[in-house]
Amino acid sequence: MWHYQAPLRDMRFVIEEWLAAPADWQRMPAFAALDVELAAQVVEEAGRFAGGVLAPLNASGDRQGCRFDNGRVTTPDGFPAAYQAFVDGGWAALACAEEHGGQGLPQLLNAALLEMIYSTNHAWAMYPGIAHGxxxxxxxxGTPELRERYLAAIVSGEILPTMCLTEPQAGSDVGLLRARAEPAADGGYRITxxxxxxxxxxxxxxxxILHLVLARLPDAPSGSRGISLFLVPKRLPDGRHNAVRCDGIEHKLGIRGSATCTLSFEQAEGWLLGEPHKGLAAMFVMMNSARLHVGLQGLGHAEAAWQSAAQYAAERRxxxxxxxPEGSAEAPADPIHYHPAMRRTLLELRTLTEGMRALGYWTAHLLDEAEQGADPALRARAESRAQLLTPLVKAFFTEQGFRLASAALQVFGGYGYVQDYAVxxxxxxxxxxxxxEGSNEIQANDLLLRKVLGDGGAALRGLLETFRAEAETASALPECSAFASALGHYCDRLATAAEGLAAAAAQDPERPYRAAGDFLRLLGLVALAFAWTRSARLCQGRAAAPFHAGKLESAAFFFAYLLPEADxxxxxxxxxxxxxPFLPE
Incomplete structure (x- = not known):
């Protein structure tokens, strides 16, 4: 009922024109040999894998789910073969360093890969999803010994890792966790x-399977400052099965083909990662990567929703x-994509999806610049900007992914509510x-309290400078001047709102927390205004081509229909x- 078509044309527009990434790659020694043609080929092959291998398993994997029997989990039919094809295609190694057996390609291309696999089979994608982090x-x-033993195996796909953080009493507040680790005579630790x-x-x-486990050492202080990170393999280097057991799997609303497990560690052998009592700092290296990837899940869901709704609306009369449209044939009934209510929904789906793609890929590109840039000042600026954008991408994209999936279901009417259709x-x-990966409420708090107010607003001012520079450039073009003016206006209002919250926090420390969710959504809308101003500038004067005409239409729709939410x-x-007010107990 739904045929996934990788949005290669728009991906190339974002990578090659919106970001001008190939020119940046030439200034990064690690990517200097990467050209436009090779990058396009990688993205095209990724789309072929996602559409040809993963998409056909999506509905069947959801209906079959995982099976649990006496500590063992069997994934849905076709999942192991798809993973082997993923490994054989080199996708697990895409953005890993060549010295560890990786391909050494940019995070930007990995972001495109991730968007496509999340669009086509989110449940399957959960298995390799944390590997790069x-x-x-x-x-x-890791110590040199641990890196020697496990890095290449992760890169090759021979081993898949997991994150083991949550306990029944310790969810968002990991400081409440009770898992413990005791030093052993062999230099390792025993995790229980x-x-x-x-x-x-x-x-x-x-x-x-390589479990990354948060636990407490015997001398650990209370709270989150007393947490350490340990590497605990399912099978030990000598081939023995470690004292790790799966006690069951969850039966879930969605991603049913992903095994969500309850694990028991009984004096399991493991090794410390990083310093004692500083496990969160080590874990956040992985979680920051994971949060960008989860944001790309939201983008993938939005793309899947847009494609399925657009295809159905063109057929349903x-x-x-x-x-x-001028020249269309008269008929007793018309495709529903002619009707204003459906046109508005479909335009919202297209516009938000394409705008988020630009912002998500930009964040991935900033990570490349932060790691591989030749100029130290550029690297520092890119790192700061990526840190600011990561909670925005995670929370704003995933909220839109769910909301747009709901809007797409509405296009189908009653048919969207049954399993015959993928939506x-x-x-x-x-x-x-x-x-x-940190609830969206936590992401909003992190964005406003830590990333905006925490540095006195410096990172936000730098981001707004980039937005205003785009507005100034676009203002000279007649087709873009209104967009540029709106972008500049909301940059000013966003800055004023941030300053007001900073000033109010001294007298009312809770106020930033009350405003955090709305502040994140406001920043998301202003960032999308930046994305669409730049897209319009790049497409102005090229409206004879349907692709560029569509971009200009989407930009106009965004500023007229969607940006007013910022008010x-x-x-x-x-x-x-x-x-x-407080609620009664």
Whole structure:
């Protein structure tokens, strides 16, 4: 009922024109040999893999789910073969360093890959989804022996890693965790405790699984400052099965083909990653990568929702439309994409999806610049900007992914509510992304309290300077001047709102927390205004081509229909002056 078509034309527009990434790659020694043609070929092959291998398993994997039997998990039919094809295609190694067996390609191309696999099979993508973050964590914090033993195996796909953080009493507040680690005579540690919600904690895709586990040492202080990070393999280097057991899997609303496991560690052998009691710092190397990737899940869901709704709306005929495109044939009933309500929904789907793609890929490109840039000042600026944008991408994209999946389902009417059409699964699968890897409420707090107010607003001012520079450039073009003016206006209002919250925090420390969610959405809308101003500038004078004409139409739609939500968010930020009452116990 739904055929996924990788959005290669728009991906190339973002990579080659919106970001001008190939020119930046030439200034990065690690990517100097990468040219436009090779990058386009990588993205095209990734789309072929996602559409040809993963998409056909999406609905069947959802209906079959995972099976649990006496500590063992069997994934849905076809999942192991798809993983082997993923490994054989070199996709696991795409953005890993060549010295560890990787291909050494940019995070930007990896972002394009991730968007496509999340669009086509989110549940399957959960198994390799954390691999790159674990690779970065081990590379940064592992001993030489651990790096020698496990890095190449992660890169090759021989081993899949997991994150083991959550316990029944310790979710967002990891300081409450009780898992413990005791030093052993062999120089390692023995880990004891239970973990829940461990994605891919047990499966049949690889023979070994590498658990990254948060636990407390005997001398650990209380709270989050007393947490250490340990590497605990399912199978030990000598081939023995470690004392790790899967006690069961969750039965979930969505991503049913992903094994969400409860794990027990009973004096399991492991090794310390990083310094004692500083496990969160080591873990955040992995979680920051994961949060960008979860944001790309939101983008993938939005793309899947847009494609399925657009295809259905072009085929479904109901009633006569008030207006039709010039030259269209008269018929007793018209495709529903002619009707104004459906046109507005479809334009919103297209516009937000393409705008988020530009912002998400920009964040990935900033990570490349931060790691590979030749200029230290450029690297520092890119790192600061990526840190600011990461919670925005995670929270704003996943919220839009779920909301747009719901809007797409509405296009189908009653048919969207049944399993015959893929959109109901997209809606179910998309919901979890707003919760895990730090809930969206935590992301909003992180954005405003730490990333904006925490440095006195310096990072935000730098971002707004970039937005204003785009507005100034675009203002000289007649087709873009109104867009540029609106972008500049909302940059000023956003800056004023941030300054007001900073000033109010001294007298009312809770106020930034009350405003954080609306501030994040406001920044998301202003960032999209920047994305669409730049897109319009790049496409002005090229409207004879359907692709560029569509971009200009989407830009006009965004500024007329979607950006006005920013006024609503500003009103709510102002309303946060009013304290919230406490509810009765």
């Amino acid at each position: 674990a690779y970065e964590c081990l590379r940064a914090h 405790g239970g973990k829940i919600f461990a994605s891919g904690g047990e499966h049949d895709l690889t023979a070994n 109901q009633m006569r439309a008030v207006r039709r 109901e699964q997209t809606l179910r699968d998309s919901r979890i992304a707003m919760i895990y 609503h968010r500003l009103v709510l930020i102002e309303a946060s002056r009013q304290p919230l």
